[in-house]
Amino acid sequence: MRSLTTCVSPQLLPLHDLTDKTVVVVDVLRATSSMITAFAHHVETITPVPTLAECRMLKSQGYVTAGERGGQKVQGFDLGNSPFDFMDHQLHGAKLAFTTTNGSKAIVLASEAKTVLIGAFLNLMATAEYLIAKNQPVLILCAGWKGKFNIEDTLYAGALAGRLSNHFSFDDDATLAAATLYKSVASNLSEFLGRSSHAQRLMGFENQKDLEFCMEHDKYMINAALQEDHLVRIN
Amino acid sequence: MRSLTTCVSPQLLPLHDLTDKTVVVVDVLRATSSMITAFAHHVETITPVPTLAECRMLKSQGYVTAGERGGQKVQGFDLGNSPFDFMDHQLHGAKLAFTTTNGSKAIVLASEAKTVLIGAFLNLMATAEYLIAKNQPVLILCAGWKGKFNIEDTLYAGALAGRLSNHFSFDDDATLAAATLYKSVASNLSEFLGRSSHAQRLMGFENQKDLEFCMEHDKYMINAALQEDHLVRIN
Numbered sequence: 001m002r003s004l005t006t007c008v009s010p011q012l013l014p015l016h017d018l019t020d021k022t023v024v025v026v027d028v029l030r031a032t033s034s035m036i037t038a039f040a041h042h043v044e045t046i047t048p049v050p051t052l053a054e055c056r057m058l059k060s061q062g063y064v065t066a067g068e069r070g071g072q073k074v075q076g077f078d079l080g081n082s083p084f085d086f087m088d089h090q091l092h093g094a095k096l097a098f099t100t101t102n103g104s105k106a107i108v109l110a111s112e113a114k115t116v117l118i119g120a121f122l123n124l125m126a127t128a129e130y131l132i133a134k135n136q137p138v139l140i141l142c143a144g145w146k147g148k149f150n151i152e153d154t155l156y157a158g159a160l161a162g163r164l165s166n167h168f169s170f171d172d173d174a175t176l177a178a179a180t181l182y183k184s185v186a187s188n189l190s191e192f193l194g195r196s197s198h199a200q201r202l203m204g205f206e207n208q209k210d211l212e213f214c215m216e217h218d219k220y221m222i223n224a225a226l227q228e229d230h231l232v233r234i235n
Numbered sequence: 236m237r238s239l240t241t242c243v244s245p246q247l248l249p250l251h252d253l254t255d256k257t258v259v260v261v262d263v264l265r266a267t268s269s270m271i272t273a274f275a276h277h278v279e280t281i282t283p284v285p286t287l288a289e290c291r292m293l294k295s296q297g298y299v300t301a302g303e304r305g306g307q308k309v310q311g312f313d314l315g316n317s318p319f320d321f322m323d324h325q326l327h328g329a330k331l332a333f334t335t336t337n338g339s340k341a342i343v344l345a346s347e348a349k350t351v352l353i354g355a356f357l358n359l360m361a362t363a364e365y366l367i368a369k370n371q372p373v374l375i376l377c378a379g380w381k382g383k384f385n386i387e388d389t390l391y392a393g394a395l396a397g398r399l400s401n402h403f404s405f406d407d408d409a410t411l412a413a414a415t416l417y418k419s420v421a422s423n424l425s426e427f428l429g430r431s432s433h434a435q436r437l438m439g440f441e442n443q444k445d446l447e448f449c450m451e452h453d454k455y456m457i458n459a460a461l462q463e464d465h466l467v468r469i470n
Contacts (some may be wrong), residue, residue: 011247146250174383215374
């Protein structure tokens with residue numbers, strides 16, 4: 001059976017061998033949820049960039065700039081990091097340059113893997129089906145919060161592990177913990193998440209709307225993957 | 236309210252500020268369980284050392300050497316890393332030099348904190364009472380497995396958080412996740428742990444006995460803390 005492992009923070013990624021692996025990068029609140037939403041609304045590419053400066057440089061080349069620092073929209077950027085920012089039909093065919101505190105950096109860190117997918121509750125089933133069809137071991141990379149463990153990304157890892165459990169062996173304690181945690185709170189996910197530090201931070205300047213949207217399961221049957229330095233929709 | 240945070244791997248410790256904190260270091264299988272057992276059987280001091288060479292040097296100074304590499308007793312050492320190795324009445328008053336893959340190193344890493352305590356299920360209640368009586372914020376440092384997340388140390392963090400919940404605020408997602416996980420599996424802890432990677436590794440060359448002993452709650456009403464470079468029993 002193929003193996004499924006979970007890395008709870010990008011800072012622990014050097015401990016994992018990425019060769020031949022599909023890495024699913026997840027930053028539920030909100031980078032990867034927003035990226036999947038953007039692809040569902042027909043953006044053409046998303047280039048994840050670690051720094052504000054690189055993002056601004058790409059703007060001068062015609063890219064639409066999006067992202068956040070400390071959860072807030074960046075001054076001078078076209079868009080923030082709320083999934084609702086990416087539903088505009090004017091973004092059809094656009095190329096986005098996207099920078100966030102955790103998610104964009106995690107995608108760049110994972111880029112040495114054989115395949116890098118974007119994970120979110122919004123496209124959970126699509127990702128699970130893709131991974132089952134593909135014959136590769138899988139690593140779920142939680143973007144975390146400034147290098148620390150975070151709960152919403154771990155819950156996603158647990159949810160994905162649950163969907164894959166008949167097809168993959170759980171190789172490690174982090175996956176077992178995440179799957180057990182998800183199962184124990186799945187019936188009450190939003191309330192549980194409301195107690196987490198990042199969700200509380202998020203709700204300090206946004207309303208509940210983003211959080212609830214990002215926790216919707218299986219809304220979009222699409223996948224996005226890294227090709228060279230940018231993400232594209234692959235199905 | 237004082238804050239309680241959890242660090243799921245020593246590799247993430249640089250992200251935490253240890254100033255004024257009491258750090259509880261836990262390596263349930265088996266280093267900190269064995270250390271508490273040793274103090275319950277009246278060893279005088281335990282010096283945690285990161286390397287085999289340092290341990291051997293201390294042997295030439297009259298120390299009793301103990302520890303493991305890859306879960307196995309080290310050639311030429313007096314004792315291994317099973318708690319049952321530390322019940323011998325001949326160890327009364329002994330000075331131990333102790334080196335293990337994860338636990339000893341985590342203790343050394345934590346040594347810049349104001350207070351460093353040794354945590355295990357075996358002395359869970361004693362540690363909780365000590366922390367409640369003392370007016371300091373607390374960080375639980377999980378020793379993990381070669382830098383990665385592990386489940387038994389996370390479960391301990393969750394158990395301790397549960398005992399402290401009326402006196403401390405949970406500051407972070409890792410503590411919330413650990414407390415929720417512990418609560419969901421507490422009634423069936425040994426069976427759940429039997430599915431974890433480290434427990435399986437351990438049971439490959441030991442029997443079930445060590446695992447079950449290390450999971451006993453509140454067996455010893457003692458605490459041990461770091462003073463300079465060695466651990467002593469403090470109550």
